[in-house]
Amino acid sequence: MVVKVENLKKLYGKFEALKGISFEVEEGEVFSLLGPNGAGKTTTVEILIGLREKSEGKIYYFNKEMEKIDKKIKSVIGVSLQKTELFRELTVIETLKLFRSFYKDGYDPYEVLEKIELVEKEKERVKNLSGGQFQRLVVGLSFINDPKIIFLDEPTTGLDPQSRRKIWDIILEFKDKRKTIFLTTHYMEEAQFLSDRVCIIDNGEIIALDTPQKLIENSNLETIIEIDGVYEKFGKIIGNRTLVETNDPNSLIQKLIENKIENFTVRHPTLEDVFLKLTGKELRD
Numbered sequence: 001m002v003v004k005v006e007n008l009k010k011l012y013g014k015f016e017a018l019k020g021i022s023f024e025v026e027e028g029e030v031f032s033l034l035g036p037n038g039a040g041k042t043t044t045v046e047i048l049i050g051l052r053e054k055s056e057g058k059i060y061y062f063n064k065e066m067e068k069i070d071k072k073i074k075s076v077i078g079v080s081l082q083k084t085e086l087f088r089e090l091t092v093i094e095t096l097k098l099f100r101s102f103y104k105d106g107y108d109p110y111e112v113l114e115k116i117e118l119v120e121k122e123k124e125r126v127k128n129l130s131g132g133q134f135q136r137l138v139v140g141l142s143f144i145n146d147p148k149i150i151f152l153d154e155p156t157t158g159l160d161p162q163s164r165r166k167i168w169d170i171i172l173e174f175k176d177k178r179k180t181i182f183l184t185t186h187y188m189e190e191a192q193f194l195s196d197r198v199c200i201i202d203n204g205e206i207i208a209l210d211t212p213q214k215l216i217e218n219s220n221l222e223t224i225i226e227i228d229g230v231y232e233k234f235g236k237i238i239g240n241r242t243l244v245e246t247n248d249p250n251s252l253i254q255k256l257i258e259n260k261i262e263n264f265t266v267r268h269p270t271l272e273d274v275f276l277k278l279t280g281k282e283l284r285d
Ligand SMILES: Nc1ncnc2c1ncn2[C@@H]1O[C@H](COP(=O)(O)OP(=O)(O)OP(=O)(O)O)[C@@H](O)[C@H]1O
Pocket: 012, 015, 017, 035, 036, 037, 038, 039, 040, 041, 042, 043, 044, 186
């Protein structure tokens, strides 16, 4: 086991942001915390990397309990935070070299430059990078010390699909190297695609934890029909769509057609449907 938490609690004043969560992260897995805004994902990550104090509970790294996250542990973890600030006037390569200089061991900055596909931007100032390029640089910095475990807190939030895909490729490369990745995201398709196990968190509590496939199987959801438009008598209304869960799609489709409803898609359930079933809420923003 790489990281384990037991009954982790965090209070901000009287507000309980984490209500006693427990989980274990195994070596070489992509473990995702999936939950909506405010679920407690950043709080969890920042406690695990030693940026915030826990209120209660136990944290273990490599089977050893840690009262404080010490320097030794910090040297084997990599971190990409949501609101990372970099020196805007430095160039990309200067930034990589600077961060590399903080550690004894690690990657050659030029190798990282290649991995994050910013070779053409080597001499560009950080302030001139696009959102996706900046985020790739942040992810690159998270593994410059060749860490054993990498924490990526919502690394793709706000990025376009192509930039998101590039970050996914970097994450998959880590995975191939058997690195342990602790990812937080509120994109269910990201969690579903990248993760070995997903921990669904809402309001500071874990509501499910398993492989994406098992989470879907155990939800007993069968077929989902998504109708364009609001039809309360058929299912749950999500924005301007209606979601219907059914184990008899054929008769439902017939019913829809009889009601002159033709704009719908039939699909397999996703983690988003699991989340909706467990919480009654949508995962999306
Ligand atoms: N420093 C703080 N003081 C008071 N409340 C806080 C503080 N930081 C976070 N919170 C609250 O704790 C809860 C969990 O926040 P957290 O940032 O961990 O959620 P999150 O799942 O990471 O959400 P997001 O995706 O928006 O970052 C939220 O209700 C948030 O408002």
